[in-house]
Amino acid sequence: MKYQTRKKALILLADGTIFYGKSVGIEGTATGEICFNTGMTGYQEIFTDPSYFGQLMVTTNAHIGNYGVNDLEVESEGIKIAGLICRNFSFVHSRVDSDGNLLDWFKKHNLVAISDVDTRALVSYIRDNGAMNAIISTNIDDIQGLKNQLANVPSMQGLELASKVSTKEPYYFGDENADIKISALDIGIKKNILRNLAKRGAYIKVFPYNATFQDLASFNPDGYFISNGPGDPEPLVNAQKLAAEIIEKDLPLFGICLGHQVIALSQGISTYKMHNGHRGINHPIKNLLTGKGEITSQNHGFAINKEETEANENIEITHVHLNDHTVAGIRIKNKNTFSVQYHPEASPGPHDAEYLFDQFIDTIKKTKELVS
Numbered sequence: 236m237k238y239q240t241r242k243k244a245l246i247l248l249a250d251g252t253i254f255y256g257k258s259v260g261i262e263g264t265a266t267g268e269i270c271f272n273t274g275m276t277g278y279q280e281i282f283t284d285p286s287y288f289g290q291l292m293v294t295t296n297a298h299i300g301n302y303g304v305n306d307l308e309v310e311s312e313g314i315k316i317a318g319l320i321c322r323n324f325s326f327v328h329s330r331v332d333s334d335g336n337l338l339d340w341f342k343k344h345n346l347v348a349i350s351d352v353d354t355r356a357l358v359s360y361i362r363d364n365g366a367m368n369a370i371i372s373t374n375i376d377d378i379q380g381l382k383n384q385l386a387n388v389p390s391m392q393g394l395e396l397a398s399k400v401s402t403k404e405p406y407y408f409g410d411e412n413a414d415i416k417i418s419a420l421d422i423g424i425k426k427n428i429l430r431n432l433a434k435r436g437a438y439i440k441v442f443p444y445n446a447t448f449q450d451l452a453s454f455n456p457d458g459y460f461i462s463n464g465p466g467d468p469e470p471l472v473n474a475q476k477l478a479a480e481i482i483e484k485d486l487p488l489f490g491i492c493l494g495h496q497v498i499a500l501s502q503g504i505s506t507y508k509m510h511n512g513h514r515g516i517n518h519p520i521k522n523l524l525t526g527k528g529e530i531t532s533q534n535h536g537f538a539i540n541k542e543e544t545e546a547n548e549n550i551e552i553t554h555v556h557l558n559d560h561t562v563a564g565i566r567i568k569n570k571n572t573f574s575v576q577y578h579p580e581a582s583p584g585p586h587d588a589e590y591l592f593d594q595f596i597d598t599i600k601k602t603k604e605l606v607s
C-alpha cells in the first residue's frame with residue numbers, strides 16, 4: 236500500500252488530548268487503556284500476550300512489522316491487544332523464517348492499527364499524565380461521537396478480565412510420562428510458561444479461571460501454578476481463595492505477575508494501580524536473597540502494597556525493582572510458595588530469570604521426596 240494513500244486516523248485520550256496518525260489499512264475504532272511497551276524486539280509475542288487484553292498498545296520501537304510474523308512466536312491463539320499505535324509500520328518484511336506479513340495477520344484478526352504517530356510525544360504524555368483510557372479510530376470526523384463512546388469504556392481499576400481469556404475447558408501440556416505433575420490456573424497464561432515447565436520435565440494440566448482447589452487437586456499434582464493475565468487482580472476472588480487453600484496446605488506454589496498479585500491478596504496484602512506500569516524487556520531487578528541483579532521482561536499496571544508486605548511477618552520480599560523500588564518478588568516464610576511480578580518466561584525478553592522455573596521444580600522435587 237502506498238504511504239500517501241493511507242487514511243488519516245486518530246488517538247483520543249480520556250482527558251481530551253488528540254494525536255494523529257495514519258491507518259495501516261484496517262478501518263474501524265478500538266478502545267481500551269493506553270499503555271506503552273519499550274521492547275525493541277518481540278512484537279508478535281507482545282500482541283498475543285493475554286495480559287494485554289483490553290489495552291491499546293503503543294510501541295516505542297520505531298519500526299514494527301519489519302521482520303514479519305512467525306506462526307510459532309505466539310503466546311496465545313490470536314491477537315490479544317485491543318489496538319496498535321506505532322511510529323513506522325513496515326509493509327514489507329524481511330526474515331528467512333517468517334511465515335507472513337504483519338498487515339495480513341492484522342487483517343485476519345481485524346486489528347485496528349495506526350502508524351505515523353509521534354510516539355515519543357505520546358509516550359512522554361502518558362508517562363507524565365498516567366495510565367488512562369483511549370479510543371483509536373479511522374473515523375476522524377465525529378470527535379463528539381468518539382468521546383461518547385470513550386466515556387462508556389470501563390476503567391481498568393476494578394476490571395475483571397481473566398474470564399475473557401482463560402481456557403473454557405481443562406487441557407494438558409507436555410509429556411504425560413513426565414516425572415512431575417503440575418496443576419496450573421489459567422487466568423491468562425502465556426505459552427512460554429508452559430514450555431518452560433514442560434522443558435524441565437513437567438506434565439501440566441491447565442484449568443479455567445473459575446476452577447476450585449478440588450478441581451486442581453484431582454489431577455494429583457506435585458505442584459501448583461497461578462498464571463499471569465489481564466485486568467485488576469482484586470476481583471479475582473476465586474483465584475485468591477484457591478491460593479489461600481494451597482498455601483494453607485503448604486503445597487508447592489509458584490505465581491507469575493497476575494498470579495503473584497493473587498497470592499499477595501490471598502495473604503491480606505492489597506494491590507494498587509500504578510501511575511504507569513512497567514512494560515518492556517530491560518527492567519532491572521535485584522534478587523535480595525543472592526544480591527544479584529537481573530534484567531527482566533515486564534508487563535504490569537498493578538503492584539502489591541510494599542508497606543503491607545514489609546509489615547506482614549509471614550512474608551519476605553525477595554526481589555525489588557531497581558527503578559522505583561516496588562516489590563518484584565515475595566516468598567511465604569516456612570512455606571513452599573513464591574512469586575514474582577515480572578516474567579521469567581520472557582518471550583519476549585532476556586532469560587536472566589529462568590532460574591525461577593528451576594527453583595520451582597527443585598521445590599517440587601524436595602517436597603515429593605519428603606512425602607514419599
Ligand SMILES: NC(=O)CC[C@H](N)C(=O)O
Nearest residue numbers: 463464492493535536537
Ligand atoms: N502480566 C500480568 O500478569 C499483568 C497483571 C495485571 N493485569 C497487571 O496489569 O498488573
